[in-house]
Amino acid sequence: xxxxxxxxxxxxALFVQHLPALRGFVLSLTADFSVxxxxxxxxxxxxxxxxxxxxxxxxxxxxxxxxxxxKTLQHLERSASSAARLSPQVLEALCADSAAEGSFxxxxxxxxxxxxxxxxxxxxxxxxxxxxxxxxxxxxxRQMGWTxxxxxxxxxxxxxxxxxxxxxxxxxxxxx
Amino acid sequence: MDAERLHxxxxxxxxxxxxxxxxxxxxxxxxxxxxxxxxxxxxxxxHALIRQxxxxxxxxxxxxxxxxxxxxxxxxxxxxxLRAGAFGSxxxxxxxxxxxxxxxxxxxxxxxxxxPPPPLxxxxxxxxxxxxxxxxxxxxxxxxxxxHWIAPATAPxxxxxxxxxxxxxxxxxxxxxxxxxxxLVIEGPAEVQLFASDEIQLxxxxxxxxxxPPARGxxxxxxxxxxxxxxxxxxxxxxxxVRAARDAEVHVFSGLAExxxxxxxxxxxxxxxxxxxxxxxxxxxxxxxRRDSFVSDETLEAWEATLARQQMIEWRKASRLLDGDPxxxxxxxxxxxxxxxxxxxxxxxxxxxxxxxxxxGCDWVEGRWPGKAAVEFKHANxxxxxxxxxxxxxxxxxxxxxxxxxxxxxxALLTAEGPNGKINWCLKSSGAxxxxxxxxxxGRGWLLHKSSARLRPQQLGTWLCLAxxxxxxxxxTHYLNGEPAGAGRLAERKPGGLGKxxxxxxxxxxxxxxxxPHKPSASANEPPKNFLGRxxxxxxxxxxxxxxxxxxxxxxxxxxxxxxxxxP
Numbered sequence: 059x060x061x062x063x064x065x066x067x068x069x070x071a072l073f074v075q076h077l078p079a080l081r082g083f084v085l086s087l088t089a090d091f092s093v094x095x096x097x098x099x100x101x102x103x104x105x106x107x108x109x110x111x112x113x114x115x116x117x118x119x120x121x122x123x124x125x126x127x128x129k130t131l132q133h134l135e136r137s138a139s140s141a142a143r144l145s146p147q148v149l150e151a152l153c154a155d156s157a158a159e160g161s162f163x164x165x166x167x168x169x170x171x172x173x174x175x176x177x178x179x180x181x182x183x184x185x186x187x188x189x190x191x192x193x194x195x196x197x198x199x200r201q202m203g204w205t206x207x208x209x210x211x212x213x214x215x216x217x218x219x220x221x222x223x224x225x226x227x228x229x230x231x232x233x234x
Numbered sequence: 235m236d237a238e239r240l241h242x243x244x245x246x247x248x249x250x251x252x253x254x255x256x257x258x259x260x261x262x263x264x265x266x267x268x269x270x271x272x273x274x275x276x277x278x279x280x281h282a283l284i285r286q287x288x289x290x291x292x293x294x295x296x297x298x299x300x301x302x303x304x305x306x307x308x309x310x311x312x313x314x315x316l317r318a319g320a321f322g323s324x325x326x327x328x329x330x331x332x333x334x335x336x337x338x339x340x341x342x343x344x345x346x347x348x349x350p351p352p353p354l355x356x357x358x359x360x361x362x363x364x365x366x367x368x369x370x371x372x373x374x375x376x377x378x379x380x381x382h383w384i385a386p387a388t389a390p391x392x393x394x395x396x397x398x399x400x401x402x403x404x405x406x407x408x409x410x411x412x413x414x415x416x417x418l419v420i421e422g423p424a425e426v427q428l429f430a431s432d433e434i435q436l437x438x439x440x441x442x443x444x445x446x447p448p449a450r451g452x453x454x455x456x457x458x459x460x461x462x463x464x465x466x467x468x469x470x471x472x473x474x475x476v477r478a479a480r481d482a483e484v485h486v487f488s489g490l491a492e493x494x495x496x497x498x499x500x501x502x503x504x505x506x507x508x509x510x511x512x513x514x515x516x517x518x519x520x521x522x523x524r525r526d527s528f529v530s531d532e533t534l535e536a537w538e539a540t541l542a543r544q545q546m547i548e549w550r551k552a553s554r555l556l557d558g559d560p561x562x563x564x565x566x567x568x569x570x571x572x573x574x575x576x577x578x579x580x581x582x583x584x585x586x587x588x589x590x591x592x593x594x595g596c597d598w599v600e601g602r603w604p605g606k607a608a609v610e611f612k613h614a615n616x617x618x619x620x621x622x623x624x625x626x627x628x629x630x631x632x633x634x635x636x637x638x639x640x641x642x643x644x645x646a647l648l649t650a651e652g653p654n655g656k657i658n659w660c661l662k663s664s665g666a667x668x669x670x671x672x673x674x675x676x677g678r679g680w681l682l683h684k685s686s687a688r689l690r691p692q693q694l695g696t697w698l699c700l701a702x703x704x705x706x707x708x709x710x711t712h713y714l715n716g717e718p719a720g721a722g723r724l725a726e727r728k729p730g731g732l733g734k735x736x737x738x739x740x741x742x743x744x745x746x747x748x749x750x751p752h753k754p755s756a757s758a759n760e761p762p763k764n765f766l767g768r769x770x771x772x773x774x775x776x777x778x779x780x781x782x783x784x785x786x787x788x789x790x791x792x793x794x795x796x797x798x799x800x801x802p
Contacts (some may be wrong), residue, residue, distance in 0.1 A: 071503045074464050074490055078286060085285055086278030089248050099447065144247070148261045155271045170287045188249070189288030195249055206251060214245040221280055 069109040072118045073102055083123055087130045087149060091192040097133055101126045127153045165231065166224055173223035181216040188213055240270055244277045289451075371395035371692070372431040373412045379537050381406035381422070393636075393696035401426045403439065407529055407537075415449040416463075418442070421529055436482075442473040442528040445489070456482045458512055460494045462501075472504075473528040485509040485523035542604045549606070556773075557581045563622055563629075564774040566591055568607045573598045578618065582773075591737065592619040601770030602634065602697045608770035614762050617739035622650070622732040627706040628778040629729070631659055632787070634771040636697045637689065640665060645765045647700065649740035650732040657729050658682070658740065659702055661765070665689035667712040667719065669702045671727050681727055685712035686720035697770075699788045704729065705778035716788025718781055737772065738765040 073080075077098070084097045104125050105112075112121055127149070134143050144152075174182060180202070187198045195209045202209065243260040246252045252260065263270045373396040383389040384402035396410065403422030410418050413431040420426055424439020434441070435455040445452045445463040452463045454472075457480040463470040470489025476482045484493060486508050492501040493510055495518075502518075504510065509523040553567055562582040570578060578591040593609065595616035601608030610616070633647055640663045650657040656672040662684065670682025689698070701713040708725035711718060740763050779787075 067505055070490065070505070074492065074503050077464060082279060082282030082286065085282045086275070089250055089281070091285065095450075144257070144264075145261055148264050151265055152271050152274060155268065155275065166283055167286060170283060174287070185284065186288070189284045192288075195251055210246065210249045210251050213249055217245070217280060217284070220284065224283075 065112075065114075066106055066109040068114065069112055069118075070102075070106060073105055073122065076119060076122065079119070080122060080126055084126055084130055087127065087152075088134065088143065090143075093130070093133055097126065097129045100129045104129070123153070166228060169224045169227040170220065173220050173227070176223060177216055177219060181212055181219075184209060184212045185216050185220075237273070240273055241277075244274060248277065248281045371413065372398055372428055373410045373418075375408060376411050376417075377407075377409035377534060377538065379407045379534075379541065381408050390692075391696050395692040395695075396428060397692075398428050398430065401428065407534070409534065412449070412452075414452065415446045416452045417444045419529055419531075419534065436474050436476050438476050438478070440473065440475045440528060443471065445470045445472070456484070456512075458482065458496050459484075460496075461504075462492045462494065464490050464492050464503075473523075473525075475527065481511075481513050483509060483511045485525070485527070487523055487525055538604070545603055546605050553581070557583050559775075560584050561775050561777045562773060563776050564589070564620065564772070566618075566772040568601065568609060568770050570607070573607060586623070589621060594619065596738075599768055601768065602636075606770055608636075608768045610768050611738040611765045614764055615739070616764060618737035620735040620737060622735055622774060624731055625653075626729065626731045626776055628704055628776070629732070630701065630703045630773075630775040630777065630779045630784075632699065632701045632771075632773045632775075632784075633769060634697060634699055635765075636768040637661065637694055637765075638767040639694060640689075641766070642762050642764075644668065644763050646736065646738060646740040646763050647765060649736045650729075651734040652732060653730040654727055655729075657732065660740075660763070661689070661700075665691075667700060667702060667714065669704065669710050669712070669724075671724060671729055673727060681724050683710040683712075683722040683724055684720070685714070687712075687714055687717075688719075689714065701779075701784050701788075703778045703784070709778075711778075711781070713781075713784050713788075716785040732774070738769070739763070 080101065081094055081098055084094050084101075085091065088094065088097075101122065105122055108125075112118065131146055131149060134146070174185065177185065183202065184198060187193045187201060188195070193201070195206045195213075198204075199206045199209045204212070240260075240263055243252070243256055243263070246256060247260060264274060375390045375392055375394050375396060378392050381389070382404040384404055390396060401408075401410075401420070401424075403420060403424045403426075405422045407419065407421050410420070412418065412428075412434075416432070418426075418434070419442045421440040424441070425437035426439070426441060427435040427437065429435065432449060432451055433453045433455070437457075441454065443452065443454065443463065446469045450464065454461045454474050456474060456476055459482070461472065461474060461484050463472060468489065470491055471487040472489075472491050473485040473487065474483065484491070484504065486504045486506055488506045490506075491504045493504055494501045495512075502510075507523045509521045511519045511521060553565075556562065557565055559582075563585060565581040565585075566578045567581050568578060576593045578593065580589045580591070595613050596609040596611060596618065599608050599610045600606065609618075631648060635647075637645075640661060643663055644658075645661045645663075646658065647661065648657075648659040652671065654671070658668070658670045658672070658680070660668050662668055665688035667685040667688075668682050670680045672680050699713070699715050701716075703709075703711045703713070704724075705711075708723045708728070709721060710724055711721040713719055
């Protein structure tokens with residue numbers, strides 16, 4: 059393996075390692091699940107092409123996240139319904155914030171499953187339709203026979219409940 | 235900064251329900267306050283966390299959701315081999331049918347143990363549409379070479395839809411395509427469990443998986459680990475072997491994968507040309523990937539071509555033998571001089587001259603295997619015209635068809651004018667075969683007998699042998715793939731003969747006795763009843779064939795006689 063391809067392989071391996079967090083990051087910028095796959099793929103291509111620009115030992119996330127942000131903005135600019143997204147200026151400001159690089163832990167994901175089971179069946183159904191099948195609230199409203207506003211309220215409450223439940227579990231785990 | 239207001243706006247943002255004014259307000263707040271931005275990221279991370287859970291769960295459901303609710307995320311890229319987008323739509327995946335189904339003579343032929351067809355299942359209780367029929371499927375069997383199964387009675391046919399379950403191959407090589415796009419080549423002896431369209435378990439044997447980008451996340455469970463194809467860009471190709479004593483190997487040929495050892499240690503990335511061997515006990519040994527341990531696509535192509543050639547030769551021999559049978563009235567083999575032909579010759583040696591069939595509509599397409607011709611019935615007016623003169627005390631119909639869908643009340647296979655009333659041989663929307671005689675001027679309509687066993691949903695899109703026998707005493711017996719599928723009696727009225735016949739349709743046979751000029755054809759007023767699918771062989775006999783003869787005809791065609799995997 060040549061030095062160049064070793065570098066590319068190293069960078070690609072880092073990419074794979076940070077992939078869940080990267081997906082979460084892109085998702086946060088768009089809130090549109092369907093865009094995430096494309097952006098992540100394009101980010102991978104660019105990251106591979108520019109592998110030489112990355113210095114081993116430096117902050118991979120900072121570098122890759124920057125590329126991902128750029129790709130996301132490109133996508134948003136191209137897509138027709140950009141009126142529904144946050145303005146590029148706001149996105150830049152958000153990404154400049156160091157909190158952008160953080161992400162949840164594997165443990166949080168692990169507790170999410172059981173916490174979901176504690177939701178009421180209708181709340182759980184709304185969460186599944188939104189987060190599992192990636193429907194937007196109008197479609198969820200149609201399927202559940204609710205108004206869009208009611209769907210949103212249910213989702214917000216469910217998220218709050220989940221957050222509380224998972225946080226409780228995480229804190230309890232830390233203490234044992 | 236009003237934290238509560240910010241929280242509310244953020245929730246609305248992540249549910250995509252912000253109004254324009256609300257969005258402007260949110261943007262102002264985020265631009266102005268670092269605390270607000272920090273709050274944004276906290277919310278965003280919860281949103282992403284739940285989505286990650288959701289992505290992980292999607293696909294674990296045993297049944298695919300109906301097409302109308304497939305999530306926006308699943309936008310398939312137009313890869314040539316990906317037909318996942320077509321699944322759930324009207325036609326089930328059209329796989330290249332390698333298995334030959336030939337009508338052969340009943341003179342002594344090379345006897346080969348036929349693989350018995352799958353048992354006819356419990357009939358569906360309500361009229362299904364194709365989407366219901368497709369629910370539950372996670373893969374399609376697309377190729378099969380010398381496959382011998384541990385449970386031959388439930389062995390799938392090429393083109394069949396597979397539901398989650400265990401595949402146990404004694405020997406041979408099969409290829410299946412999962413509905414998310416992953417293509418698997420399984421070499422027996424092997425045991426593979428299909429959990430979902432993106433997860434399988436390899437208990438024993440060899441599997442090579444080609445994972446395109448939309449199937450990212452495809453996982454293979456091994457005894458001591460799980461391998462996940464983390465696909466980016468052009469896709470991942472990997473191979474896994476599990477031998478006895480929990481000795482397993484993973485080879486990555488292209489793309490990227492992750493090796494997750496059981497026991498929760500950090501996943502180990504694997505790149506192109508890397509392989510890992512694990513023996514029970516957790517010791518891992520890294521090595522180079524060995525492509526030649528696995529059957530290649532080139533080999534599969536070569537086998538398919540050889541098999542197709544051999545089967546075509548054998549079918550032609552058998553077909554010529556059949557033609558000499560004096561009881562054969564009509565034999566259409568769809569092998570004409572040119573593919574553009576608009577008439578089909580009747581190959582029966584003892585048939586009167588000029589007794590072939592005429593095509594109306596009907597495009598020429600591929601039949602049971604590459605090189606075999608067939609016609610397609612798709613449009614409302616597609617049909618074949620045929621004339622079968624003379625009295626008949628008994629008769630047998632046999633057709634080799636691929637049924638693509640059953641949306642109508644009935645789908646005509648053959649409609650005949652009949653001296654004593656119209657005769658109708660058709661498939662009902664439930665998948666049952668039906669044979670009936672019309673009783674005109676009587677108010678009773680049709681006397682008919684339906685088969686008790688019916689087509690299974692998984693059989694749509696696969697090549698089938700359909701047969702119905704009418705005996706002189708009025709007994710009607712139906713056969714699906716050589717197996718009896720129900721019998722009954724229609725003694726009150728005898729068909730007497732056939733006369734003018736339509737194959738694949740029944741809209742145009744208005745009674746000739748009508749004197750009304752410009753009488754509109756029946757199709758103007760009635761719902762469609764045309765067959766939807768392909769046909770590549772059709773025969774009518776002047777006698778009632780026995781169950782053994784029908785079974786023999788069918789079974790002869792099913793078995794693959796050529797040994798490809800281990801050629802002599």
